[in-house]
Amino acid sequence: MNKKLFIIPLIVLSSFLACTSDKTATEETTVVKLSSPDFNADSAFAYTKAQVDFGPRIPSTEAHTNCLSYLVKKFKSFGGEVFVQQGAAKTYDSKNHQLKNIIAAFSPEKTQRVLITAHWDARPFSDKDSDPKMKDKPFDAANDGASGVAVMLEIARQIQQKQPNVGVDLILWDIEDYGNANDDSADETTWCIGSQYWVKNPPVKGYKPMYAINLDMVGGSNAQFTQDEVSRKYAPEIVQKVWSIGNEIGYSAYFVSDISPSLIDDHYWVNKAGIPCIDIIDYSANGVFYKNWHTQLDNLNNIDRNTLKAVGQTVLEVIFREKPAA
Numbered sequence: 001m002n003k004k005l006f007i008i009p010l011i012v013l014s015s016f017l018a019c020t021s022d023k024t025a026t027e028e029t030t031v032v033k034l035s036s037p038d039f040n041a042d043s044a045f046a047y048t049k050a051q052v053d054f055g056p057r058i059p060s061t062e063a064h065t066n067c068l069s070y071l072v073k074k075f076k077s078f079g080g081e082v083f084v085q086q087g088a089a090k091t092y093d094s095k096n097h098q099l100k101n102i103i104a105a106f107s108p109e110k111t112q113r114v115l116i117t118a119h120w121d122a123r124p125f126s127d128k129d130s131d132p133k134m135k136d137k138p139f140d141a142a143n144d145g146a147s148g149v150a151v152m153l154e155i156a157r158q159i160q161q162k163q164p165n166v167g168v169d170l171i172l173w174d175i176e177d178y179g180n181a182n183d184d185s186a187d188e189t190t191w192c193i194g195s196q197y198w199v200k201n202p203p204v205k206g207y208k209p210m211y212a213i214n215l216d217m218v219g220g221s222n223a224q225f226t227q228d229e230v231s232r233k234y235a236p237e238i239v240q241k242v243w244s245i246g247n248e249i250g251y252s253a254y255f256v257s258d259i260s261p262s263l264i265d266d267h268y269w270v271n272k273a274g275i276p277c278i279d280i281i282d283y284s285a286n287g288v289f290y291k292n293w294h295t296q297l298d299n300l301n302n303i304d305r306n307t308l309k310a311v312g313q314t315v316l317e318v319i320f321r322e323k324p325a326a
Helices: 003-029 041-053 062-077 142-161 193-200 229-234 236-248 266-272 305-320
Strands: 081-090 096-106 113-119 167-173 211-216 225-228 255-260 277-281
Touching (some): 041 062, 041 305, 062 096, 096 142, 096 193, 113 142, 113 305, 142 211, 211 236, 211 305, 225 229, 225 236, 225 277, 229 236, 229 266, 229 277, 236 277, 266 277
Parallel strands (some): 113 167
Antiparallel strands (some): 081 096
């Protein structure tokens, strides 16, 4: 074999590989400059676990009471001005409860404000479980409840360390998930009792943040957040803002452009209060919720830090890109 002829292809191949390697390295090291601080997914996971460790946070139970104290204490430790809105509530099974919406305000002196919400209660039974023996048993509600709360706790921790230009309000809704699975009324009023109560009994008269974002089931693996009809109807510009930023900073696999049907979630009632509100929720284009929804498998083992990161970083970035009032 002619050694010169052998060397030349090697040189060409080496040059090609070098160029390819450089290109890959360049692409991999391309980082979008964020306006927001780094959202810590490990921290959010720890907050999820802390809630789950209390047991299912079912209204009128010891676990619910203990978790309430924990959440109030955490928000206060992050510098929030905390208020617990309480009111009498009756669930569809004729049981009486004292609902407790947890409200935390950060930089209350700022007139421009963003509202972030999630529900903190757990459903009393896993009625969607495949095992008939488990359908009347409570479940951990790690994703359906605790994940959204955990993201908000980490957001609170971050904005204490670096304040955005706008004020931030956080509301944790109570008795959201105690609805009648067969509720076929127009507004499905057996669900979202805490947000309904807040709309009818506003703690601050005339409260009008620029917009609101509700978080629901934001910790499952391979989650996809579609654009539901209620969000698109009432707050199309906010949908565009959030999904565009999510895609820009690297989370296009989560914030997909798929259109999904209407659903009654807490964002529905916030919109009824005249505040444009969207829902970030694991909900498919054909109207199917997170795969472990209302089952025993909604537990800590099925919480994904990558999903918590995608949602938390996106929401933080949305907040921190807001400009101060002129």
